[in-house]
Amino acid sequence: MKTMAHSIGVMELSSIAAGYQTEDAMLKAADITILVARTICSGKFLIIASGSVSAVNASLEAGEMVAGSYLIEKLTIANVEQQLFAAIAGTVTVSDVSFRALGIVETFAATPIIEAADAAAKAADVTLLRVHVSMAIGGKGYFLVTGDVAAVEAAVDAACSAIELSGMLVNRVVIPAATKELMQELL
Known part of the structure; x- marks a missing residue:
């Protein structure tokens, strides 16, 4: 059972294929909910995940390792406005x-x-x-x-x-x- 989301993590990647691979790694790493995972303009891939602060941090860490040089930007907001x-x-x-x-x-x-x-x-x-x-x-x-x-x-x-x-x-x-x-x- 998922706990109330207190945090949001965002990853933007320059590769669509790496985006799907990163999303999979993030989901395997922690108990998160994917809010957005899709291609965006100019051929990039965006992932927005929510969950507890520790789960979002763990998922972003795993995602960053998989994304490698395709990672454009990463953001974590703890205690996000609901x-x-x-x-x-x-x-x-x-x-x-x-x-x-x-x-x-x-x-x-x-x-x-x-x-x-x-x-x-x-x-x-x-x-x-x-x-x-x-x-x-x-x-x-x-x-x-x-x-x-x-x-x-x-x-x-x-x-x-x-x-x-x-x-x-x-x-x-x-x-x-x-x-x-x-x-x-x-x-």
Whole structure:
């Protein structure tokens, strides 16, 4: 029986074949759940795993050994914000988000958006609507967050600060009173 996930591990590889091999090694190494394991734009492979901190660390260590020179980037977030899981999976349900602020952060790569979204959700009372990682958008990542204007601004600021040194930020936007039509389009 799997325990509640407290950690996320991300591996991005430059080889699709090595990606599948790495995923297998990660699953064999520890009791983790694979949230995402797929090809992404520009011929890369992305793996996002969840589980206890120790399980995720063990799986990433095993994955790194198998990935070898195909490993582009690796990230571990311990004590991850729980709403991140639903936002990655695309299973967020929101009752009334019309006329609330909408924040969007966009990165050049998949891995930094996970880190940014976690920082945003931890920084303010917001709802992560979606975390999109690299599928059909040229290898980029983005997240959508909603809440009151001050909370969304704080969340977007925290997200950008979390990835500032990586140089991966493409853009950040806060729409103070998103239209009902725009919000419905996103859900």
